[in-house]
Structure formats: C-alpha cells, structure tokens
Amino acid sequence: MIGGGQGAFIGAVHRIAARIDGDYELVCGAFSSDPEKSKASGVALGLSADRSYSSYQELIEKEKQLPADQRVQVISIVTPNHVHFGPTKMALENGFHVVLDKPMTFSLAEAKELEKVVTASGKLFCLTHTYTGYPMVKEAKQLVKSGKIGKVRKIYVEYPQGWLSTFLEGEDNKQASWRTDPGKSGIAGAMGDIGTHAFNLMEYVTGLQVTQICADINIVVEGRKLDDDGAVLIKMNNGASAVLTATQIAAGEENNVKIRVYGETGSLEWQQWDANTLVVKMSGEPWQIYRTGGGYVSSFATHNTRTPGGHPEGYLEAFANLYHNFALCVKAQLEGTQASPEAQDYPGIDEGVRGMAFIENVIASGKSDIKWTKFNV
Amino acid sequence: MIGGGQGAFIGAVHRIAARIDGDYELVCGAFSSDPEKSKASGVALGLSADRSYSSYQELIEKEKQLPADQRVQVISIVTPNHVHFGPTKMALENGFHVVLDKPMTFSLAEAKELEKVVTASGKLFCLTHTYTGYPMVKEAKQLVKSGKIGKVRKIYVEYPQGWLSTFLEGEDNKQASWRTDPGKSGIAGAMGDIGTHAFNLMEYVTGLQVTQICADINIVVEGRKLDDDGAVLIKMNNGASAVLTATQIAAGEENNVKIRVYGETGSLEWQQWDANTLVVKMSGEPWQIYRTGGGYVSSFATHNTRTPGGHPEGYLEAFANLYHNFALCVKAQLEGTQASPEAQDYPGIDEGVRGMAFIENVIASGKSDIKWTKFNV
Amino acid sequence: MIGGGQGAFIGAVHRIAARIDGDYELVCGAFSSDPEKSKASGVALGLSADRSYSSYQELIEKEKQLPADQRVQVISIVTPNHVHFGPTKMALENGFHVVLDKPMTFSLAEAKELEKVVTASGKLFCLTHTYTGYPMVKEAKQLVKSGKIGKVRKIYVEYPQGWLSTFLEGEDNKQASWRTDPGKSGIAGAMGDIGTHAFNLMEYVTGLQVTQICADINIVVEGRKLDDDGAVLIKMNNGASAVLTATQIAAGEENNVKIRVYGETGSLEWQQWDANTLVVKMSGEPWQIYRTGGGYVSSFATHNTRTPGGHPEGYLEAFANLYHNFALCVKAQLEGTQASPEAQDYPGIDEGVRGMAFIENVIASGKSDIKWTKFNV
C-alpha cells in the first residue's frame, strides 16, 4: 500500500476492503510522504520494519528485487490526487498490478498518459469507484441492459454531503485540507471528489455516455479555493438528458448518493442509505422492491453478495467487491485463464479517463457563458 | 363554479376542497363550454336548473342580478388555461371574489393585465398552488423565516410524474389532450402544469426570488407539441443557487413533489408522499422529524390541521386549506375586520404573475444558446 | 347529529367526513347533554335555532313529526360510549338510519339488544371503524380473499399511541377524562378505544374470526382506572395464530395502526402513516408496492379513492368512505334498488357485536389465570 497512514480515511477503508474476503495480505507499505512517519505507520500496522518503506519509490524498487513468490503482487495507492500518477505509473511499469483510489489522476493529460502505461504494461488496474460495487447497483445495470425499462430517457443522479458546510480547511482537518487545496486535489473540489462518483455511477448503470454538458459550479463557503457545489445539465449519447448534482455544503446531509433512471416503460431508483434495495417502477404495475440476496436477481448481484437476504451489506462490502473481483482477475491472469464476466466487472482505466474528462469539462463549462459544451475526452 | 364538468379532474377536487370545512355551498355553475353539457352537469351536481348556466358570461350576468343575499359570493374557475383570464376578469369586475386554478393565465401579458384588474376590483383572489397548503410546507417556510437553518445556500425542488410517458393525447384522454395542446395550455406543457408548482413551492418556502435561470427543456415523447420534461439551473436573489426539475415522462412515478432547502447550519426536506413529515437536519445533531399535529409546530401549521398527530391529512386537505383560508378572508372583508396572518397566507395574484413569468422565462431559456438569462417579470 | 359539541374530537371528524362527498347536509343536532350548550352548539354550527335541540330525545321526537321530505334521514351519534345505546335504539325505532361511533355500546348485552333493534327496524346502521375505509385496507382484504397469499397462518396487528403516557385525566382533558372513566367508557380503556379497531381490522382484512384469546391487560399509569395497555395472543377459526397489541402509553408514538398478514405463499403489510401503500411480499419474488390509485387495484380500492395515484388521501377520506358508502346504501334503499358490493362494504351491527365481545372477552382473559379462553359472543 502506498499512502494511507495516520489520519487518512480512505487508506483504512482500502485495508478493510482488501481483508474481507481473505484474498489479500498486507505485506509492505509506504504510508506517508514523510519517511519517518511512513516507516512508523508500517510497523504500527504490523508490518516488518524492512518492508515498511520510506517512500513509494523505495517500495517499488525493493519489492521488485524480491523473489517472485515473496514480492508484493498488487499495490494499492491511496494517496491524495497529486500523488496518483507517479506511483501508479512506476508500479505498473515495474510489473505490479495496481488498485488506485479515485479520481484517477491530477489532470486529464495524466490520465491519458496513464492509459498508455496500463495498456503497455499488461498489468491489471482497478479504480475504486466504490458505488458500482453494490449488488443492487449491479442489478440496476443488468436490468437496464436487459431492456426491462426500455430506452433510457432521463437520469437524475445526486450526491449530497454536508461536511464541508463550514471552512473546515481552516481548522487543521487533514481530510478537508488536501481536498480543498488545488495543489493536491487538482482543478476541482467537490466535482472531483464526489462528482466523479456520480458521473461514473450514471454511465455505469445506463451503459450510456455523456456527450454535452452545461454546468453551474460554485464556491459557496467563503475563502475556499475549489468548488464545493455544482449542478450539471447533461445530454447522453442516445439522446437522453440527465441532471447531476454534487455538493459538499448540504448542511445536515451525510453521504446519500442516489440515482434514478427513467426508461420508456419504467424506472429504477437506488440510494446508498438503503443500499440493499433497488426500486423498480414499471408503468401501470405495482412498484417492485428488489433486494440484495433475493433469489430472482442476476448473477452479477449474487456474485457480489455474501449473506442471505435481510443481512444488510454496506459500504465496506461494496468496496470489498472491487478488491475481490480484482483478485479473481489477477488469479485468472496468473493461471492463464479468463475470469468470469461478473469478476471482470470492476472499474478500470476507461472509467478513470472519463472521470478526469468529467472534471476538466465540468470545470470549463462552469466558467463558460456558452450553454451546451461538448464533452471532450 | 366555472368549468369542472364531466371528465374533469381538478373541478371535482375543487368541489371537495370547498366542502371539507363547510365554508362554501355550491349554488350555481357553468361547467362546460358546451351549453347543453354545462346545464346537464349542473343538474347532475344537484343544482337547480335555473342556476345551471349555459356559459360563464350568463352565470356572471344572471348572478349579479340576484339580491346580494342570494347571489354567489365566490366563483371558482377551473377551466383549461386558455379560459382563465376571461371569466376571472369578468367575475372580479362584476363584484365576485375568485378562486382560480393554476397556471394563472395563458400568457404573462394576461397575468399582468389581471393584476391590474384584481387591484382595481378590491375583490379577493386565490390561485390554487395546492402544495403551499400543506401544514408541513407552512412549517418549512416558518422555520426558514425564523433563521433555523441560517442563510439559504442551495435548493433542490423536483416534480416527477410519469403519466405522460406515452402519447396519451392520441388516445382520447381529455386530461392529456388539453394539457399538450398549445391552443389550450399555452406555450408550456410540463413547465406550466407542474413546473409552476415547483417554482411556487421553492419561492414560498424560502421567501427568496429567482433572478437568473438556465433551462434544458425537452419534448421527449414523439409527436407531442409541448414540453414534457425540463430541468432548470437557478440563481436566487440572495446568491443561493437552485435546481428545479419537472417531468411528466418519468415512467413509473406518481406525483411526488419534493423540496430540499440547505442553509448555513442545517436543512429541510419535504415530499408529498409523506406529506405530514418535515425532516430537519441540523449539522452535527440528530435529524429531527417534525410531524403534522405536533405540539411544537408553528401556528401556521396548526391552523391548517384538523386532526391530532398521526391521523394523516393529505392532498385534499391541503387544497381545502386554501379554500378555508380564503373563506376566512372573505368573511373578514365582509365584516370589515382583518383575517389572521395564518388565514391570509394563501397564494394570490403575485404568485400568479411570477408563475407566468416562470413559464415564459423558462421556455425562452430552453430555446436560448446563452447560459444564464435574467428572470424577467 | 347527536353529541359532538365543543371540545369533542370525533364529532368534528364525523362532520367533515359527511361533507367531503357532498352526500349529507347537517340539518339538526343535539350536541351536548347540557341543554343550553346543546342549543348553543347547534347555532354555532349554523343550524337554525328550532332544529338545535336540547336533548337527543327531543331531536328524535321533533324530527319524526316533520314531513318526510324535511326531516333528517340519517342520524350520526358521536357521544361517549355510555350514551350510544339509548339514542341509537330510539333513532332506529323511530325510523331513522344511524351512523354510530365505536365501540358500539357500553356492554355486550347492550350490543346484542341493539342487534335485535337493527334487524327489527329495517333501517340501515353503520359503525365507524374508520380503518376499514382506507383503499389499501380494502385492497388487502380483496387480495386475501382472492387467495393471493394462500391460507392465512399468522397475523400481527398493533395500535400504539402515546397520548395517555401521563395522568392526563387529572389535567382537565375532556378526551382523556371520559375515555378513562368506567362510568362513561365501560369496562375497558385502551382495549375499547383502540383495541377494538385493531380487532376489527384483523377480522376485516383476513375474513377470519377470533376463537380463543390469552390477554395481558395492564394499567400502567398510576391512578388510572381503566387499562391503558394490552397484548393478546389469539387463535383464529382457521387455525392461524395472531398477536394483537394496543397501548396508549407508548410515549412518543402518534397513532400508527399497522397490520401484517402472513399466508402460505406471501404476506401483506399496511400501516396508517403510509396509508396509500400496501406492501405485498411473495416468497421468492421482489416485494410489491401497491398504491392507492394504481390502475391494477381492485374495484373495492378504486371505488374508495377520489384522486389519481400520488395525491395522498388520508384519515378523513377513509372516514368519508364510510359515510359515502352508507349514503349510497340509504339511497338504494329509498329507490328500492341494491347498492353495489363496494358500497355495501362498510362496518355494521355484526362488527359492533363482535367488537363488544372483544372488549368483554379480553378484559376477562386479562384477569384470568387460565391461559387460553374461548372467545364468547
């Protein structure tokens, strides 16, 4: 693991997610840009001192020199955005598979560069767009794909958070500080941190792509340097329209990402707070409640579920599904076989490039006086 | 009553709403543009033949000639939009109070003309924006006004319906036919029919006014002549931003108008399907559930409630609140007194003018290549 | 109307319910046992002084002497329980139809006596078990009847209220005072006031009858004279078992009566706070949400609905359904025709007798050391 030392939120989440299904063992790490802290974090996490490295460069170089059956196989990179590209590129080029936190890079240019690296490396790459790991999100995608609701016409996706309602970055809050710092986060704040999740969720569930956008991007909290709120009107490549909202100043809200997809004959609704429920509303029929663990769901949902219906699985399990599917694909590659379609269904480099394109396009649109702008990748 | 004969939806709703609190008695009507049908409808509704008129003109003329203690006092006008202005103007100018269904007129020009008529007449005028009649919507307004959530920063208002997901106007459906006919509905379809409700709800609850908009207006169903879907980015007069969506092609949806208002310190959430609940989310505190009938709610909520907490009141009661408050104001005027602030809190000519401005501005913005356009009244 | 003067809750509810569909006109009343108050209440409600009677006896006698086309046709009796039998019997025997509030009488003996009076009179009789007036409760009954969930095996019905959590009868609260007074309420408190509703709802929806009970009946609040809490284990006449709970000391609760019925192949769930929803859970299938106004519901649900899906109807509309159906039956009798099965589906004397049997059996069981006691009628 690279990144994820003390005070980090997402590093701990990655570690839990990797552990849940027993596919991974944490064997080495470079947990901080501060060499001392990095080594200390490793030891605190139970690693041996010699594999608690002082930097990601050292980690990659030293691990590479270990015998194949001892060296780390998959490197998780959970650093702030500005330290995504470097270690990912180096890891891939040195023969390691990579799991990377989102958004993928600091800029779209880096993303495209990374795309080439991934392709050239032949290594596997996973980008942790967690929400697509939920069984009922997978079910939603499969239902759309099956034609259940007909051609998609309208999409609403929203991601409201309230934790940045005040000037938290002025209060020595590590999470707030890097996320609102253009030098670490990139050109976007909320749009990068959670807007990309909403964007990914929308494209994942519908199988459609954004082609035009019109964005209202705001900095609401005084003194903040990056956007903390935004709303985007969208056109999709099948002619459907969409509305995406993402905000971090929705005081009182937690983290309830939600999507609604309307087709010609019915619609789907999913939201994280009731993550094991997918509401299916067909015109002229009683609404249907699909549930995680139901015997009637697709193999994609079932494959990503551990317990019988009614034993709620949550965010950590969704995250673990990414790790588990990635592990199955890594194993298949090792064995020279093909992982199942269900296992291959995790976000990767394509989603990463489109996510970075979302960030650049949406920030540009926010500054533009032109209404509709083409979504450039 | 003018309009509301057989096959009409909203006419029957008005009659129930007027009856609930026992303030009104239906004494005369012109229920259809077809003189025969008009008279027949009146008799079917239990009116005497001589007060079942063949046209609204006849109604107003004949009733005016009756002795003051026998003639109708309040005229409800529930015709399609293109027959709003004429009878309303004539009724007011002939000394009758008027309750009018929304949207107020066929055009903004008519609306402004009507504004002058109302002022000149000295008569009372109510526009039935039903949703502002709900006790918990009134509570939301009072909480915002009290400063409970601080300065408003963000508003989401949505109105999804699914009933026009197909080309219903091709199937001899009276409701669909006039609502999608530019000659009867005006320049807007969904934006006029339900967008105006969402707009009114937003301005009512927040006490703010829209100043700029950027609209995506769509005709989704092939062959339809008016918009059936739209989304609007909005700027308010205090600097807050908003997103308004209204659609009639959300297959599977019923009629769940919903509003969320985010202030500096907390937020409010209300939706019609759970109309007796107002969710209050203050930063860093447990969420609060305000309920119709709760002993802690404002006088505005209590005044508009008939039963103790837990006895759900719904759409018809919200509608009845408009009628009841209007009756209290009519009585007060008759008695030369002042109705209570709670009774005076019903939508009127100002809301009607702004609603028509919304229609014209939003349709214009939908056609414009310019991103932000000023909201002109 | 008899009873329902100032300070009364249910009298006003009856008046609204009677008005909603325009079937009734309030023409006379005896609103209080105090002759002065009775007459004053009538005038305050807009009645003429000569039909604002000083007692129910006077009302019945005087009205009987009016010409048939002027006299009252239906008498609503909304007095406390100890004044149910007398006026109901007198009204029926003098040729008036009666709508009576529940529980039907002061004792089971009175109930059986009244049964004979109703039969002998040839007049129509309605007992206002409101909850059976909800469209989705009617739908539940029809679904059970249709065999949708197979043979019923288990029933849970609950009625939690919190308003009597304190010794409210010591605080000059009219509602609390008579309901906790054995001289006015009868032998039961909560079991009579709300337990009978739960009992009726259970027998109505399932079409089954209680045959054995085992009750835990409590007086929780110190100083109270009648039960304010109870739970009952039940056996039904098809072998199913049930659990009925009713309490008025559930601090914080409003009035959320709820029923769940489990059959061999699926189950039904309805609760008042979300009254327009009926949850249908079939084994091995997605859950289904039936909604008031849905095009797929039975004629019994549709007949009792006024607005399209998504316009919530509530408690007053459910109550109004009883009045409206009763009116349809009264009209049919007048016209010598037969009302529709949907119109005839309102609670009457049979439900009243069984409700009084419930009260007597459950209080007896509460005092008994024997576990299962036969449900005697």
Add this chain to the structure above:
Amino acid sequence: MIGGGQGAFIGAVHRIAARIDGDYELVCGAFSSDPEKSKASGVALGLSADRSYSSYQELIEKEKQLPADQRVQVISIVTPNHVHFGPTKMALENGFHVVLDKPMTFSLAEAKELEKVVTASGKLFCLTHTYTGYPMVKEAKQLVKSGKIGKVRKIYVEYPQGWLSTFLEGEDNKQASWRTDPGKSGIAGAMGDIGTHAFNLMEYVTGLQVTQICADINIVVEGRKLDDDGAVLIKMNNGASAVLTATQIAAGEENNVKIRVYGETGSLEWQQWDANTLVVKMSGEPWQIYRTGGGYVSSFATHNTRTPGGHPEGYLEAFANLYHNFALCVKAQLEGTQASPEAQDYPGIDEGVRGMAFIENVIASGKSDIKWTKFNV
C-alpha cells in the same frame, strides 16, 4: 475454527467477521464431523494440511502441543447446537479462548455446566449474539441507561423470517435440516435459532431481566418437528411488560429483527434493515434520528464504527465488532491490562445461560395451560 465447512452459512460469516479488523489469522481448523471433509475444507481455505485437522479433539490436542507462539489462541466454534458444549469445554480447559455461535448449548443443564468451566478456566468466552454488535443498538442501550426515556414500561421485540415457510428440510437443505432436527438443534426450533436473539436484544438494550412469561409456540408447517413460530407475553423485573415474537414462517420476510422500547417520557426504535438509524421519540418533541457515525453518539457507538456517517455498515460489521472487542480483551489479558468498557461490552457466558433458560422456559410455557410461568434459570 471448529465447524463451518462447505454448505455452512455461519462459518463463512465468522471468518469474514474475524478478518475485517485484521485482528485474527485463520491458522487451523476442524471443519466437519467427517474427517475427510474436514481436512479438505481446511486445505480449500488455504490452511496447511497439517493444521487441517480431522476432528475437534485432534485440533485441540495437537494445537496444545505447539509452542505458545505458534499455537492458535482463539477457537471459533460454529457447529450445530449439539456440538457446542463438547468442543467449547475441551477448548477452554486446554487453555484456549473461545468464540461460540448461539444458542450456547443443547440444554440449560449444559449451559450451567459450561458456566462453571468458563469460570474455572480463566479463559475468555464470547457468544455471538450479533445484533448487540450494531452501533445503534449499543447507542440504544446507552440511552436507556442514561435515563433518556425514563423508566422502561413496555417493550416490543420481533424477529420475523420467512425462509422456513415450506417444508424445506424435506428438500436436502443443510441449513433447514439441522435447525429443524431435535437431535441437533435441541428442544427448540425458531425459539432457539432466532427467539434467543430477540430475547438477548431485549435484555441487552433495556438492562432488564425477564421474570415471567406466557408463550404461544406453534409448529405451522406440516411435518416439522420443532417450533417454527412463537409469541411470548413477558413481565420484566422492573414491572414492565413486553411482547416477543419470532417466526420463520412469515412468508416474504427476510430477517428484520426490530425492537421498540417505551419509557415514561419517550421511546426508542431500531430495526436491522435500517441498521444505522435509531429513532428516538420523546413525548411532545420532534422525533430524532440518531445515525451511526453521528458526532453526538456515545463512545460505545463510536467505538464500534469504522466509517463516517452515511457510509452504511451492516451485519458483517456488527459481527466483526464482537470479534474485534473480544480480540481487544484477549490482548489486554495477555498484556495484563484492562480493556476499555467499550471493548468489554460483548456477549458472554451470562447471556448464554439466560438464552438457554429462555429456550427451556418458553417451550415449557408453550406446553402449559397455566398463563404466567416464572422464568427459571
């Protein structure tokens, strides 16, 4: 681990729960009563062949002979009920800490015997009553303890499942077979499997103890040998009354265990399907929604939470909380220190003895003609 081979549900759950927080490593196991299967399961789970034992006896004997720093420290026992006592006793007496699945033993006599063994061994013992591991269940307990809702007066606890609605044990279903087999499950079916959970949840949250019961215990599905449904009237040691229901024939239901606790001034409500929410209803105030991760919750809730508010944690995390807290206590014992009160808050031998008492008392009451029977331990 002892038990939990192929086809077992709860074994896999234990393994995930043990892994989530990285406190445990699976080092050995005896996974089946069939020696071949047992060893094969171990290898399939990635264990070395020499620590994949053929029986629990072998496991305990062999592990005991390993050097202290190599041998297993904690043994998880996840066998059917009839194989709980033997391995637990042997493990404790041979110096291993034990995590045991519920219900604790085959009989109350065994439970009391085990109580002595635990005490004598000085080893730590955890019984996996999962539901008490939820943060919001812990919060509920702390709120009751703090006096928030006053003296507890009424408790409703329910545990509805539908999976045994048919004669599943006739269809070669391993889970159904042993749970309905008196030789493996003991004298109770549903009451042992899920009734004990409901019982434990009730005593845990309220801090009260059951003193008298009156049970209705049923075998609903024809041919079944053990109860699959039951309802129990209960008296608590502070005078409160309660109703406990548990059923496995609630067709259509999943696993929604729910508890409501009513005190003098307010109430608490929690249910598993919305596990991160605790509803607090104080008389005369807006309802409050406490949420996992909220800054205002007790240290007991926070200690058992991994992610910020709005990232739903579920059943596996609740289960993991038991394992994690147990690990903290094991570590503390190793280090000669005292674990925190939060860490010590996991179910153990006392809860196990009371749970077995519940089974024996409730089955006896179900067969008795006497109404109230004393709860004997």
